Amino acid sequence: MGSTEKVLIAFIAGAAVGAVAGLLLAPEKGEDFRHGLMDSAKKLSDELKQQASQAMDSIETASQTATNEIKSNLAGAKENFDKAKAR
Numbered sequence: 001m002g003s004t005e006k007v008l009i010a011f012i013a014g015a016a017v018g019a020v021a022g023l024l025l026a027p028e029k030g031e032d033f034r035h036g037l038m039d040s041a042k043k044l045s046d047e048l049k050q051q052a053s054q055a056m057d058s059i060e061t062a063s064q065t066a067t068n069e070i071k072s073n074l075a076g077a078k079e080n081f082d083k084a085k086a087r
Contacts, residue, residue, distance in 0.1 A: 004055045011051065015044050 019040060 004051075004058060008048075008051055008055070011047065015047075 019037075022036075022040075
C-alpha cells in the first residue's frame, strides 16, 4: 500500500471519527444539525476529490516517467544489439 493510499485512508477514518464525536458531544436542533452535516459532507467530498486528483496526477507522472525510462532502455538495448550483430 502506497503512502498516498495510507493518507487517504487515514483522512477518511479521521473524518468518520470526527463526525461521530460531533454527533455524540454536540447535539443540536434537527435543522441545524442537518445543515451542519451537509456542510461537513460537502467539505469532506471536496477534500476527497482534491486528494484523488493529486493521487491521479502522481500516478500519471510516475507512469510517464516509467514509460520514458523503458523506451530509453529499449533504444539503448537495440543499439547495443545492432552493434554486436554488425561485428
